[in-house]
Amino acid sequence: MARTSLRSAEDRPSVEELEDLAFELRSKLLHLCGTYEGAVHIGGDLSAADIFTALFHYGLEVDPSDIANPERDRFVLSKGHAAVCMYITMAIRGFFSYDGIVETYGKLDSAYGMHPCKVQLPGVEASTGSLGHGLPLAVGMALGARHRGEDHRVVCLLGDGETGEGSVWEAAMAARSNELGNLVAFIDRNRQLMTSFAEERVVFEPYADKWRAFGWNVIETDGHDMAKLVAAIDALPATDSDRPTVVIAETVKGKGVDFMEHNLAWHAGSLGAADLERAMASLEANRKKETV
Amino acid sequence: MPVTFTFGEMLSARSVIGTTLAELGAEHENLWVLTPDIGATLVEFRDTYPDRFLDVGLAEQVCVGIAAGLAYDGNIPVVSGMLPFLSMRALEQVRTDVCYPNLPVKIIGTHGGLVGNGGSTHYAVEDLAIMCSLTNMTVTSIGDPLMVGEILRQSMSMRGPIYIRLAVGKKDMVLYEPGEHEVRIGKGIVAREGTDATIFTHGTVVAQALQAADELAKDGRSVRVVDMFTLKPIDEDLIAQCAEETDGRFVVLEDHLAYGGLASRIADVLADRGIHLTAFERLGIPQVYAGFGEDEELRDKHGYGLDATIAATRRVIAAQS
Ligand SMILES: Cc1ncc(C[n+]2csc(CCOP(=O)(O)OP(=O)(O)O)c2C)c(N)n1
Numbered sequence: 019m020a021r022t023s024l025r026s027a028e029d030r031p032s033v034e035e036l037e038d039l040a041f042e043l044r045s046k047l048l049h050l051c052g053t054y055e056g057a058v059h060i061g062g063d064l065s066a067a068d069i070f071t072a073l074f075h076y077g078l079e080v081d082p083s084d085i086a087n088p089e090r091d092r093f094v095l096s097k098g099h100a101a102v103c104m105y106i107t108m109a110i111r112g113f114f115s116y117d118g119i120v121e122t123y124g125k126l127d128s129a130y131g132m133h134p135c136k137v138q139l140p141g142v143e144a145s146t147g148s149l150g151h152g153l154p155l156a157v158g159m160a161l162g163a164r165h166r167g168e169d170h171r172v173v174c175l176l177g178d179g180e181t182g183e184g185s186v187w188e189a190a191m192a193a194r195s196n197e198l199g200n201l202v203a204f205i206d207r208n209r210q211l212m213t214s215f216a217e218e219r220v221v222f223e224p225y226a227d228k229w230r231a232f233g234w235n236v237i238e239t240d241g242h243d244m245a246k247l248v249a250a251i252d253a254l255p256a257t258d259s260d261r262p263t264v265v266i267a268e269t270v271k272g273k274g275v276d277f278m279e280h281n282l283a284w285h286a287g288s289l290g291a292a293d294l295e296r297a298m299a300s301l302e303a304n305r306k307k308e309t310v
Numbered sequence: 311m312p313v314t315f316t317f318g319e320m321l322s323a324r325s326v327i328g329t330t331l332a333e334l335g336a337e338h339e340n341l342w343v344l345t346p347d348i349g350a351t352l353v354e355f356r357d358t359y360p361d362r363f364l365d366v367g368l369a370e371q372v373c374v375g376i377a378a379g380l381a382y383d384g385n386i387p388v389v390s391g392m393l394p395f396l397s398m399r400a401l402e403q404v405r406t407d408v409c410y411p412n413l414p415v416k417i418i419g420t421h422g423g424l425v426g427n428g429g430s431t432h433y434a435v436e437d438l439a440i441m442c443s444l445t446n447m448t449v450t451s452i453g454d455p456l457m458v459g460e461i462l463r464q465s466m467s468m469r470g471p472i473y474i475r476l477a478v479g480k481k482d483m484v485l486y487e488p489g490e491h492e493v494r495i496g497k498g499i500v501a502r503e504g505t506d507a508t509i510f511t512h513g514t515v516v517a518q519a520l521q522a523a524d525e526l527a528k529d530g531r532s533v534r535v536v537d538m539f540t541l542k543p544i545d546e547d548l549i550a551q552c553a554e555e556t557d558g559r560f561v562v563l564e565d566h567l568a569y570g571g572l573a574s575r576i577a578d579v580l581a582d583r584g585i586h587l588t589a590f591e592r593l594g595i596p597q598v599y600a601g602f603g604e605d606e607e608l609r610d611k612h613g614y615g616l617d618a619t620i621a622a623t624r625r626v627i628a629a630q631s
């Protein structure tokens with residue numbers, strides 16, 4: 019079955035353009051983290067920034083001017099604490115006003131806050147934040163799409179720590195049992211939880227084999243290499259195939275800012291003006307390194 | 311040497327938990343501390359007693375289930391985490407694995423009420439209603455940060471489970487001088503004497519009730535404030551006493567659903583004992599999924615902030631008998 023396309027192939031940015039968009043996203047995330055008084059989950063925002071960019075600008079069939087289009091791909095942010103990364107990605111894509119996010123984030127009656135709310139913010143597909151809820155919801159959406167004979171995809175982004183929740187594996191089993199080839203899970207495999215590193219307290223390995231054992235089609239990739247993320251998206255099976263796919267994207271928590279990378283202290287936090295400058299300098303320097 | 315704090319100073323309940331657990335760990339070799347990846351305040355215990363510390367990662371159900379299993383063999387497990395997830399994700403483990411066999415598992419956590427600005431997934435607003443419904447469970451909600459340590463200590467000799475609810479626990483107002491009041495699980499604290507009306511309250515909004523009483527005192531109103539930090543078993547005699555001594559005029563203020571929490575517990579006692587009041591008002595969270603905002607803003611928005619507390623107390627005092 020051919021997937022419905024909400025835009026032409028030429029509208030899709032190139033890998034270089036995607037890299038620029040990811041840089042813009044990271045800069046804006048740091049800006050918010052430096053100006054907002056409360057804590058921002060910056061570590062898991064930065065680790066997911068390339069995945070978000072690849073999905074919203076390249077992979078997902080979504081249309082900012084038609085958010086209720088029944089043929090749109092559904093995106094469920096299961097690691098809801100990365101809400102602001104989703105808001106800003108969607109703002110860059112044209113869904114929301116970036117200024118609106120910066121001006122009201124976390125304030126009374128704002129649609130934008132620590133965890134995404136579908137009721138307050140149309141365009142968001144699910145209200146999440148309590149970890150372990152997204153994949154079951156996505157299974158339900160994928161099952162519904164199948165039943166209605168629709169060919170869109172349902173894409174769910176999870177944290178690796180989040181996959182400690184039993185509900186994730188119950189959903190994994192249900193997805194396989196119901197042959198949901200229209201379901202894709204992305205794992206932000208940054209190998210950190212909130213207060214520990216992966217394997218330190220909780221053993222995740224052999225991680226890809228766990229998903230294979232549950233009958234999923236597994237794609238392992240580098241979650242910070244835009245060309246590879248695009249290739250992973252291109253390699254997704256047809257939506258009428260019979261196996262759900264998991265893309266395990268190897269990432270670094272705090273990616274792009276030296277003092278945040280691999281640092282448990284930056285699961286969530288706020289940057290003062292001085293640290294914002296330091297963070298931006300590090301982001302710029304790391305970008306130069308990569309483009310050389 | 312014990313540190314003393316005076317009313318109004320700020321202290322972190324989380325740091326009190328951390329210190330108290332480390333002390334209790336030395337006194338009780340069977341004390342365990344478990345957490346589902348919410349371990350930042352438990353570092354002292356973790357580093358001192360690594361073989362009695364367990365961080366299971368993102369797995370609340372398993373965390374409570376393991377605690378129950380440990381308790382079967384004489385251990386005393388403390389599960390520390392975030393209350394929306396401990397009270398709801400792990401509810402069946404709490405009810406069937408902990409409460410049914412009446413095991414001495416202590417569940418302590420943060421994010422009780424519209425606090426922390428996390429949005430509706432991160433506000434525990436139904437937890438007291440849920441926990442109070444469980445057979446064998448003792449249910450507490452603590453506002454004064456130093457009291458948290460005292461309650462943990464007292465709970466060590468309890469046979470069955472206890473639920474200890476806190477707000478965010480990073481910066482809490484010290485309400486009482488150490489030793490100022492007798493703190494005993496099951497007994498309410500008369501935090502302020504008064505005769506015109508009683509405000510019953512618990513947890514983080516005790517400070518707000520005291521503030522309301524102060525404001526009303528300026529108009530010559532004498533308002534009693536009762537910190538009913540134990541919701542179950544509830545101090546029935548104190549409720550009856552307040553009905554008599556404050557002319558049957560009650561306000562109940564809580565950072566929890568207005569129906570199902572302390573107000574409902576008190577109303578049950580009144581109905582069961584046939585106590586007739588002159589006036590009764592409940593201030594708490596209406597049945598909405600509250601959005602974002604700072605704690606005080608959300609209380610104002612949802613009708614149980616300081617001004618609403620003062621106004622309700624005035625109405626209750628003015629009611630015709
Ligand atoms: C059910 C539940 N338990 C606990 C939390 C608190 N919490 C938020 S993020 C987090 C760590 C998540 O780790 P991971 O899934 O790996 O996300 P990432 O590393 O991408 O931030 C925790 C414990 C929560 N939001 N939901």
Ligand SMILES: [Mg+2]
Nearest residue numbers: 178179208210
């Ligand atoms: Mg992680």
